[in-house]
Amino acid sequence: MGESGEKRMFEQPLSRRDALKLAGMGGLGLLLGAGGGAALAGVRSATASKPEAGGAGDVIPFYGPVQAGIVTPAQDFVCLGAFDLTAADIGEVRQLFQAWTRASARLVRGEGAGEESGNSLLPPADTGEAMGLLAAKTSITFGLGVSFFDQRYGLAAKKPKELADLPPFGGDELRPEWSGGDVVVQVCAGDPQVAFHALRNLTRIARGKAVLRWVQEGFQRTGAADPKGATPRNLMGFKDGTNNPDVSDKKTADEVVWVQPSDGPGWMAGGSYMVMRRIRMRIEVWDRTTLADQEATFGRHRVSGAPLGAHNEFDPVEPEKKDAKGKPLMPADSHVALAHMDGKVRIHRRGYSYSNGVDLKTGQLDAGLLFICYNRTPSAQFIPMQAKLGAMDALNEYIVHVGSGLYACLPGVKEGGYIGDTLF
Numbered sequence: 001m002g003e004s005g006e007k008r009m010f011e012q013p014l015s016r017r018d019a020l021k022l023a024g025m026g027g028l029g030l031l032l033g034a035g036g037g038a039a040l041a042g043v044r045s046a047t048a049s050k051p052e053a054g055g056a057g058d059v060i061p062f063y064g065p066v067q068a069g070i071v072t073p074a075q076d077f078v079c080l081g082a083f084d085l086t087a088a089d090i091g092e093v094r095q096l097f098q099a100w101t102r103a104s105a106r107l108v109r110g111e112g113a114g115e116e117s118g119n120s121l122l123p124p125a126d127t128g129e130a131m132g133l134l135a136a137k138t139s140i141t142f143g144l145g146v147s148f149f150d151q152r153y154g155l156a157a158k159k160p161k162e163l164a165d166l167p168p169f170g171g172d173e174l175r176p177e178w179s180g181g182d183v184v185v186q187v188c189a190g191d192p193q194v195a196f197h198a199l200r201n202l203t204r205i206a207r208g209k210a211v212l213r214w215v216q217e218g219f220q221r222t223g224a225a226d227p228k229g230a231t232p233r234n235l236m237g238f239k240d241g242t243n244n245p246d247v248s249d250k251k252t253a254d255e256v257v258w259v260q261p262s263d264g265p266g267w268m269a270g271g272s273y274m275v276m277r278r279i280r281m282r283i284e285v286w287d288r289t290t291l292a293d294q295e296a297t298f299g300r301h302r303v304s305g306a307p308l309g310a311h312n313e314f315d316p317v318e319p320e321k322k323d324a325k326g327k328p329l330m331p332a333d334s335h336v337a338l339a340h341m342d343g344k345v346r347i348h349r350r351g352y353s354y355s356n357g358v359d360l361k362t363g364q365l366d367a368g369l370l371f372i373c374y375n376r377t378p379s380a381q382f383i384p385m386q387a388k389l390g391a392m393d394a395l396n397e398y399i400v401h402v403g404s405g406l407y408a409c410l411p412g413v414k415e416g417g418y419i420g421d422t423l424f
Helices: 003-010 018-027 090-107 192-205 251-255 291-298 337-340 382-392
Strands: 075-085 138-145 182-187 208-218 272-281 352-359 363-377 400-408
Touching: 018 090, 075 192, 075 363, 090 138, 090 192, 182 192, 182 272, 272 291, 291 337, 337 382, 363 400
Parallel strands: none
Antiparallel strands: 075 182, 075 208, 138 182, 138 400, 208 352, 272 363, 272 400, 352 363
16 A cells, blocks of 8 residues: 555545644654654765775765765664654755764764853753764765655645655554654664664654654664675574675666766666565574475575575575486575565565564564665556565565555755755
8 A cells, every 4th residue: 555545545524744744833843653652762976885894883985976874884773764744834944964964974973963152051962872983984875755746735746756655565553653654764873772872863854844753763783793704694594685786886776776967867867766564574484494494495505595496595596406316406486586576676675683572462572674775666666576576475474564655865965055945
């Protein structure tokens, strides 16, 4: 179900947006979506070269031709949040993005969100929980949802054709409190407290102009636990992201990730489209499944990560490969076989595991994959791939998609400008 369809189905006589707007005017400040309370407890160039070797304090600049956090090597932690705007007009939206830009440029350097006044009778400019902590390779990435371009701010004519409600997919049980939003903010860092601190302060700055709709934190294994930097494993124990394209190659990144001037609209050139899918795993069922069934479901060997019928993780995926008796070595409905498509459809994944504790209704773990991917043309990349997976993937027995969103991630910003200035 698309985002607008979800809103219609769950809408009350007083719309959620109107309720949020009234709450913001009443001075309540930070309102969390139904899922938010539980969850809250640069790229140096377009070629995505890795930050120079050093400690956790390495700085990824906020300013640049493209936004950091897209082809930047994935940090250990993510704090991803979506906002609903309550701003009265486009002028207030512009002011919010300008304030977010100033704060973001400071936060990625490991500084506070603003200059402190020294006046003890005023609240501090920064919330303070990251004082003394290093920058931890923080990146902050902004994207605009489909609903951003409704009639409120006069921007409907500027909505990209690729930014549309995602079609329904097999395995969807989407919940509005985990989907959509006018603006998405992805904070990645090498430390979870640093990542949370950044999103918290951006939320504080948004008071009166935007409120949080949902927040989800995620994690990978840390660099300390895996100094060799192997492909991360998901909560099912399998390597996740082996077939990611090499976006350190500019030509590949341009083909797969970055919107080109010829794609239109002009203000999106140098941007990308983020897809978010919150995928809950039926971990308890999976953990009782035999190793042979698990490997047949994924289409890879669990230990090595090699495609079935191969020996090494990065061996080519060959779904048609057969054994001596003519039987396919990789099941046709395995996740890898289906996601391979024709070998030409590629997306850039930046997925993270998540755990939100226990589902009190079932007594089972509320955990899974915060799937994030970037692509240049969702209608030709993510959507056909997910349609095929939703219809046939053997993995669907063990997962359910409960959250979803498609966002137009803005181009980078020059010093002196602000995020979104090519649009506004």
